[in-house]
Amino acid sequence: MNELVWIFVSALLINNFVLAYFLGLCPFLGVSGRLETSFRLGLATTFVLIVTALCAWFLNTYILIHAPYLRLISFIVVIASTVQFIEMAIKKLSPALFKALGIFLPLITTNCAILGLAIFATNRGYNLVEGLIFALGAGAGFTLAMVLMAGLREETELSDVPALMQGTALNLIIAGILSMAFMGFAGLFSST
Amino acid sequence: MDRDKNLDTYQEFVKGIWRDNPVFVQVLGMCPMLAVTNSAINALVMGGATLFVLMGSSFLVAAFKKWIPKQVRISLYIIIIATFVTVADYTLLALLPGVHKELGAFIPLIVANCMILGRQEAFASRHGVRFAMMDAAGMSLGFVLALFSLGSIREILGNGSLFNIPLFGETFEPWVIMILPPGGFITLGLILLFFNWVAARKKAFLEQVVQAERESL
Numbered sequence: 569m570n571e572l573v574w575i576f577v578s579a580l581l582i583n584n585f586v587l588a589y590f591l592g593l594c595p596f597l598g599v600s601g602r603l604e605t606s607f608r609l610g611l612a613t614t615f616v617l618i619v620t621a622l623c624a625w626f627l628n629t630y631i632l633i634h635a636p637y638l639r640l641i642s643f644i645v646v647i648a649s650t651v652q653f654i655e656m657a658i659k660k661l662s663p664a665l666f667k668a669l670g671i672f673l674p675l676i677t678t679n680c681a682i683l684g685l686a687i688f689a690t691n692r693g694y695n696l697v698e699g700l701i702f703a704l705g706a707g708a709g710f711t712l713a714m715v716l717m718a719g720l721r722e723e724t725e726l727s728d729v730p731a732l733m734q735g736t737a738l739n740l741i742i743a744g745i746l747s748m749a750f751m752g753f754a755g756l757f758s759s760t
Numbered sequence: 761m762d763r764d765k766n767l768d769t770y771q772e773f774v775k776g777i778w779r780d781n782p783v784f785v786q787v788l789g790m791c792p793m794l795a796v797t798n799s800a801i802n803a804l805v806m807g808g809a810t811l812f813v814l815m816g817s818s819f820l821v822a823a824f825k826k827w828i829p830k831q832v833r834i835s836l837y838i839i840i841i842a843t844f845v846t847v848a849d850y851t852l853l854a855l856l857p858g859v860h861k862e863l864g865a866f867i868p869l870i871v872a873n874c875m876i877l878g879r880q881e882a883f884a885s886r887h888g889v890r891f892a893m894m895d896a897a898g899m900s901l902g903f904v905l906a907l908f909s910l911g912s913i914r915e916i917l918g919n920g921s922l923f924n925i926p927l928f929g930e931t932f933e934p935w936v937i938m939i940l941p942p943g944g945f946i947t948l949g950l951i952l953l954f955f956n957w958v959a960a961r962k963k964a965f966l967e968q969v970v971q972a973e974r975e976s977l
Binding site for chain 1 (some may be wrong): 839863
């Protein structure tokens with residue numbers, strides 16, 4: 569149990585996917601303009617991460633033992649097609665949820681956080697439960713980073729930023745300061 | 761391809777290095793960019809792997825574009841890219857096990873580098889093999905240049921060394937923050953700021969020239 573809590577908190581705060589591993593930077597820098605959109609994108613990504621963890625575990629356990637060199641190709645193909653399939657299923661079963669996730673669902677497939685999760689989980693040899701908890705923590709961490717960033721960016725729109733700084737340069741420096749703040753969490757578990 | 765007639769081989773090669781630099785101007789491929797640039801050697805190896813993957817997949821895509829059906833092209837591109845990445849991954853594991861261990865999961869993650877897929881979709885699938893190769897070479901050299909400049913800045917400031925050779929002697933106090941994640945964000949932010957400044961200066965200069973010409977008339 570303790571182990572699972574550690575995996576969750578580590579993925580959520582200490583090794584935050586965006587701020588410590590630089591995964592999923594495209595949506596982090598591109599879509600984090602509005603608070604509400606960021607939150608929705610975070611939830612959709614969490615959902616896809618959990619599905620990915622399931623797929624990765626299944627592939628690793630039953631198929632890739634026989635052909636480890638196919639790992640990367642099979643991961644990306646299976647993840648992309650599963651997301652496509654889920655998209656169709658949600659569209660059919662729950663149009664409201666589909667509308668809420670919108671364009672983000674297909675776009676998430678190309679988010680490197682998804683493939684990163686599958687590879688990290690494999691490298692660390694997580695079993696099914698550990699993998700799912702890891703995915704949950706990573707997704708929550710991604711949502712947290714997105715929401716924090718969106719809040720900060722909404723603030724900067726109201727303040728007087730020099731014209732040269734505006735855009736990606738400013739966002740990257742804000743992300744750097746956020747990342748510095750998250751480094752403070754590193755001491756959370758070292759004493760125990 | 762008649763579209764290729766008005767292209768210049770040299771121009772296609774050079775544009776990726778400076779004017780359309782994938783990182784500094786188009787802001788693509790950020791994940792590997794920031795994650796592996798904590799030392800110059802890691803940055804170079806990563807750049808080399810990306811160069812190999814981009815050249816290989818651009819060649820295949822440009823050569824087989826007639827046989828690739830429009831509807832499934834993205835999936836096919838990804839499979840082609842993933843194949844080359846797997847080759848790069850295993851090659852590095854065999855030749856440079858130390859660096860491979862340090863780069864860890866980020867070698868397989870080259871697949872998710874949006875720059876590579878972007879070049880296939882935007883260039884290689886519409887032009888002949890020769891131009892696609894030129895474009896790929898230019899773009900990946902621009903990427904290597906970006907990785908290397910970021911990696912060496914971070915290593916010099918964060919570790920006081922370049923390629924593991926100490927530069928400043930005993931008295932230098934390393935800025936540890938530079939090799940940690942925040943340093944990556946902040947350094948890249950500052951480099952982009954510098955590029956914005958250069959662009960703004962150039963624009964102001966050109967306006968001055970136009971102004972002066974108008975006055976002399």
